[in-house]
Amino acid sequence: MDFNKTIIFSIAGVIVLCFVFGLGIFIGTRRADFSFRWAEQYHQNFAGPREGFLGMGNMMQNDFIDANGVIGEVISINGSKITIKGKDNVEKIVTTDEETIIMCQRQNFKLSELKSGDSVVIMGEPNNNGQIEADFIRIMPAPTKGCLKNN
Amino acid sequence: MEPRSELLSIIIKRLHKEERILAVRRVVLFAIMFACSVIGLVPAFNMLMSDISSSGFYNFFSLIFSDFSVVATYWQNFTMILLETLPALSLALFLAVILTFLQSTKLLLKDIKKLNIIRHGF
Numbered sequence: 610m611d612f613n614k615t616i617i618f619s620i621a622g623v624i625v626l627c628f629v630f631g632l633g634i635f636i637g638t639r640r641a642d643f644s645f646r647w648a649e650q651y652h653q654n655f656a657g658p659r660e661g662f663l664g665m666g667n668m669m670q671n672d673f674i675d676a677n678g679v680i681g682e683v684i685s686i687n688g689s690k691i692t693i694k695g696k697d698n699v700e701k702i703v704t705t706d707e708e709t710i711i712m713c714q715r716q717n718f719k720l721s722e723l724k725s726g727d728s729v730v731i732m733g734e735p736n737n738n739g740q741i742e743a744d745f746i747r748i749m750p751a752p753t754k755g756c757l758k759n760n
Numbered sequence: 761m762e763p764r765s766e767l768l769s770i771i772i773k774r775l776h777k778e779e780r781i782l783a784v785r786r787v788v789l790f791a792i793m794f795a796c797s798v799i800g801l802v803p804a805f806n807m808l809m810s811d812i813s814s815s816g817f818y819n820f821f822s823l824i825f826s827d828f829s830v831v832a833t834y835w836q837n838f839t840m841i842l843l844e845t846l847p848a849l850s851l852a853l854f855l856a857v858i859l860t861f862l863q864s865t866k867l868l869l870k871d872i873k874k875l876n877i878i879r880h881g882f
């Protein structure tokens with residue numbers, strides 16, 4: 610009876626291990642793919658050297674970039690594209706469309722009301738240009754100022 | 761040839777002594793494991809908290825409470841970003857320390873009880 614239990618638990622353990630391993634490979638591949646596209650498209654997206662503006666030359670040596678979201682500060686807004694300086698000091702281009710939801714506390718914002726310096730949490734999907742197509746942008750209000758719209 | 765009459769009691773005494781030595785060794789071993797896990801708990805917890813904060817996992821996870829309907833709509837992207845930012849190594853380390861702590865506590869108490877029974881008979 611104990612022997613059977615051991616075999617069943619061993620098989621279950623191997624299945625869980627394989628699942629976690631597969632999941633790790635899947636996530637890692639997505640991040641690696643996004644990081645590769647981000648690096649490949651860097652000149653086109655940011656019009657400058659990778660080591661340039663924010664001094665992030667060794668970014669790629671540290672880790673891969675998160676592909677499905679970013680947390681950071683808005684650097685600039687150009688049309689429907691937002692440039693974000695992430696927590697890891699990596700610049701990311703986030704694209705928006707009319708379906709992108711932008712919120713601060715309980716208020717809905719428009720893209721034009723977003724301003725440089727806003728802290729944001731963005732969730733979205735990576736595209737082939739090393740950018741994130743945003744589904745949702747949450748603006749984190751400044752502790753004392755609350756949600757201020759750009760006039 | 762007949763064995764000595766006190767042989768049985770000598771064997772029993774010897775067995776008890778061996779059992780006691782074994783129990784003492786186990787108590788010492790598990791006490792060391794317990795102490796190490798208690799010492800390791802704080803840095804492992806701090807490391808986990810620091811990784812959760814720096815990876816952004818906390819910020820993304822908190823969207824469940826603030827924007828549940830959005831998270832439900834875009835659950836696939838939400839799941840992906842949670843998995844991407846999950847600090848797997850520090851979480852595994854923390855859980856391993858917790859497991860060691862719980863197991864060593866359980867075995868230590870069991871062996872202390874056993875040692876008391878051997879020594880005092882209760």
